[in-house]
Structure formats: structure tokens, C-alpha cells
Amino acid sequence: MEEEQVGEEYLFKIVVTGDSAVGKSNLLSRFARDEFDHNSKATIGVEFQTQVVEVDGKEIKAQVWDTAGQERFRAVTSAYYRGAVGALVVYDISRNTTFVNIKRWLDELNTHCDTTVARMLVGNKCDLENIRDVSVEDGKNLAEEEGLFFIETSALDSTNVKTAFEIVIREIYKNVSRKVLYSDSYKAELSVNRISLANGTDMSKQNASCCSR
Numbered sequence: 001m002e003e004e005q006v007g008e009e010y011l012f013k014i015v016v017t018g019d020s021a022v023g024k025s026n027l028l029s030r031f032a033r034d035e036f037d038h039n040s041k042a043t044i045g046v047e048f049q050t051q052v053v054e055v056d057g058k059e060i061k062a063q064v065w066d067t068a069g070q071e072r073f074r075a076v077t078s079a080y081y082r083g084a085v086g087a088l089v090v091y092d093i094s095r096n097t098t099f100v101n102i103k104r105w106l107d108e109l110n111t112h113c114d115t116t117v118a119r120m121l122v123g124n125k126c127d128l129e130n131i132r133d134v135s136v137e138d139g140k141n142l143a144e145e146e147g148l149f150f151i152e153t154s155a156l157d158s159t160n161v162k163t164a165f166e167i168v169i170r171e172i173y174k175n176v177s178r179k180v181l182y183s184d185s186y187k188a189e190l191s192v193n194r195i196s197l198a199n200g201t202d203m204s205k206q207n208a209s210c211c212s213r
Contacts, residue, residue: 009061010060011061011063012062012085012086012169012172013085014065014084014087014168014169015064015065015081015084015087015088016065016088016090017087017108017109018089018090018091018102019097022098022125023092023124026155026156027090027122027153027155027161027164029049029155030155030158030161049063049066050064051165053165053166056173058173060173065080078112081108081109081113082112084113085117085172085176086119086168086169086171087109087118087120087168088120088164088168089106089109089119089120089121089148090122090124091122091123091124091139092128093125093139094125094128094132094133096133099123099134099139102121106119106146118168118172118175119146119149120148120149120150120164120167121142121148122153122164123139123152124152124154125155125156126153126154126159126160127157139152151167
């Protein structure tokens with residue numbers, strides 16, 4: 001009975017990580033509000049948006065957390081990752097240094113997450129093809145090596161943004177369906193997150209398309 005009650009409402013916490021200025025905030029605003037801010041300022045601390053997605057007839061609230069990529073905000077780390085069941089690890093295809101740093105972000109994710117996390121490597125700003133500094137092949141190879149999903153996106157022109165989040169949400173849902181996440185700690189975290197949802201804004205419902213790795 002208890003499992004059925006948990007299944008009535010799905011709330012998945014997803015974190016977006018990566019170096020500063022790779023476009024994390026714009027990926028989030030494009031997904032949640034279909035907006036892009038050309039004058040986007042560096043995120044200070046932590047922000048989150050909530051979006052409702054439908055998967056296999058189930059209504060799922062994706063609570064997506066965005067954080068500052070700068071070192072001086074690292075103090076928020078443990079609270080930021082707590083309860084996360086999905087992660088988009090983002091680099092900028094026009095800046096190789098942001099790609100090189102992906103392993104550090106993955107290490108951080110592995111250190112702070114104690115449950116099964118659906119992880120997606122995201123090469124953002126694919127609209128900057130003319131100044132590309134990281135090949136698609138390099139992105140694919142790293143994803144394969146680390147066991148990640150991989151996609152290239154553009155928050156500017158909306159390319160693959162919705163798809164990236166939907167693949168992660170579907171994978172989380174699959175994990176939950178396998179009962180991987182039905183631990184006491186996950187249930188406790190779900191309750192805490194439900195309360196914090198009152199401070200967020202529910203966005204319009206979107207239908208998820210079927211995606212695969």
C-alpha cells in the first residue's frame with residue numbers, strides 16, 4: 001500500500017551543474033518558461049524551477065535546481081545535491097576548458113549523491129558551430145566512458161533542450177519503477193521536497209516524447 005501512495009505523485013529533483021557561463025540558467029529557463037535571457041547574469045547561490053511533465057500517463061513534477069558555477073559558491077554543495085535523482089552536467093562546445101572540467105563535476109556528483117542518479121552530459125551552445133572547440137565525437141566518447149546519456153543543445157534556439165530534460169526524467173521514472181529509489185531516505189527527501197515546492201511555480205503541463213539513449 002505504501003508504495004502505491006508514493007506513486008500517486010512523482011517529484012524528481014534534478015540538478016544542473018557545470019562551469020560558470022556554460023548556459024545552465026538559460027537551459028533551465030528555456031525548459032521551464034521557454035525564455036532566453038541574452039543579458040543573463042551569473043547565478044548567485046541556488047535557484048530552482050518546477051515543470052510538470054507527463055510520462056506514461058503519470059504526472060511528474062521536475063524540480064530543477066540551478067547553481068553558481070563559480071568556486072566561491074561551493075559552500076552550497078551538499079545541500080544542493082541532497083535528494084537529487086537526476087543531473088545534467090553541462091559544458092560549452094565553444095570552450096574546451098569547460099569540457100575538460102566535466103570529470104571534476106562528475107566526481108562532485110558522485111561524492112554528494114548517495115542514490116541512483118540519471119546523468120546526462122550536455123554540450124550546450126551548439127548554435128556556435130563556427131567556433132566549436134569540442135567535437136561531437138569527444139562528447140560521445142566521454143559519455144560512453146562515464147556511462148552517461150549525451151546530447152548537444154542550444155538554449156538560444158531551443159535545440160534539444162526539452163528532449164535533454166525529458167530523457168533524464170524518463171530514466172528517473174524507470175529507476176523508480178524498478179523500485180531502485182524506494183528507500184526510506186528517498187521517501188523522507190520526497191516529503192521535504194514536497195514542502196519546498198510550495199515556494200516554486202508550477203509551469204504548464206507538457207507531454208514528454210519517448211526518448212532513448
